[in-house]
Amino acid sequence: MKQLIESIARTIPKEAQNNHLIKRQDIYIPYCEIGVTCLTKDISQINTFYETILKFIDIGVTDIYEIATVMGIEFKLLKEVIVDMVDKQYLVTSENKVLMTPKGKQSLESRKVVTIRKRNISQIIVNMITGEIEEKDNVQYTNALWEELCLNEEQIITKDFLDKHYANINEIYQKNQIEYNVFNTNYLSRELYKILDIAYNQLIYKKEELLIFKNNETNSFEFRITGDIAECYLNCFYNQIRDIVSPGLENFFERDWNFSKQNKKQFVTDTTDEERAKEVVKELYGSEIITDELIKKFTQERALIGESEISTYFSHQQEMEYEGIIISCKRLRKLLNKGIISSINQIQNKKIIISYDANEYKIEEFLNKNFSELIRQKKIMLIKNDDITENIICFYPNVYICFKEIVENIFERPFTIVNGKIEFEEEVIKEKMDETIAEKTISFELPKKKGKDESQFPRSSSNQRYHNKKGKQKK
Secondary structure (H helix, E strand, C coil), rough: EEEEEHHHHCCCCCCCCCCCEEEEEEEEEEEEEEEEEEEEEEEECCHHHHHHHHHHHHHHCCCCHHHHHCCCCHHHHHHHEEEEEEHCCCCCCCCCCEEEEEHHHHHHHHCCCEEEEEEEEEHHHHECCCCCCCHHCCCCEEECCCCCCCCCCCCCCCCHHHHHHHHHHHHHHHHHHCCCCCCCEEEEEEEEEEEEEEEEEEEEEEEEEEEEEECCCCEEEEEEEEECCCHHHHHHHHHHHCCCCCCCHHCCCCCCCCHHCCCCCCCCCCHHHHHHHHHHHHHHHCCCCCCCHHHHHHHHEECCCCCCHHHHHHHHHHCCCCEEEEEEEEEEEHHHHHHHHHHHHCCCCCCEEECCCCCCCCHHHHHHHHHHHHHHHCEEEEEECCCCCCCCEEEECCCEEEEEEEEEEEEEEEEEEEEEEECCCCHHHHHHHHHHHHCCCCCCCCCCCCCHHEEEECCHHHHHHHHHHHHHCCC
């Protein structure tokens, strides 16, 4: 339980004065990974071998045989080097004589070589909201599903855009260039020379969190987005959601209008429960040490510390000595986000009972898709229920959560938040759940696995006689 509490403490945001947190939701910031076709300029010290040959030519020794003799190397080897220098336009040859080109003379004087190469460089990503260019390894990126909350791209990537950010791209190229040596060449500098085109582009996302606070006195809302410098993301969010809602933000609002009408009434938790939750939040915020006293306060009956607390119990379920999990929810698809689904699929040696509303849209297809292996192994018990009146999650008999979705309105459209309360007292939880367990004939016992001897290697009667015989011999 201590690690679970530490996990919650690490993610508790600071609440604004007179405001309290009512909703937390992942929001995805679009980035574009790009490859750039360009010319690069490599400046290096001239190769010592090249420099020696150029010096001989500079003092009038132009015969290849004579240069080979003076340098004490085979003519065949020197000829290969001469051919290479001709290719690089340092020399020209005529009847075993070599002459220095202007490029060769300049290289000898400066002792530097400038080489222009065509390359494709990668590891560059563009923040599609701010237009900032970053190194790919500096951003933890992911893919976003269609139902996720995503900001729409505000930037358009063109060659002109890249030219304007030449300095940033050059900085990334210089940092990530691969050093190599040819004939012991020492590079003094390697830099971007000219951007030619976009080689490829791919949309990726960085996950942040949208925090919604409410002031009950003024009935107003305050929004924040983590990782938001100068509120660029927040301004973009307002612009994309206020009037004509962008497709990536449609999922912020409640689409089930019937549900919205039925759940406008506020779901009120006991004032005592809310005060206990606020006290725990106050002590958890910034806590480096989770004391026994704080654990005791945390595990008292109280209101939920935001809906994200539900996900934390699933991700830290191994810290609780529970018998099994009971989930009963009218809108299961809304509850089971990909984090909870992933946690459930990792549960070992525990039975999961899920009671679902058969009228929920494609719910059985959803369950089969996400829990096919657990269903095959009979580790999940599915119960069809047409009369779910309250949503519960129970890590029986250690943690009991009862919650309800309620509807708030913003920008003249409804969105849902989760209110609920949580119980940790074992006897109280058993009293709440035992009637349901008996009524639904719920069992937390997992199907027994057959042993190897029984299922794969059945003992034959001849083997039995053999062992009996051996037993007699020992006597």
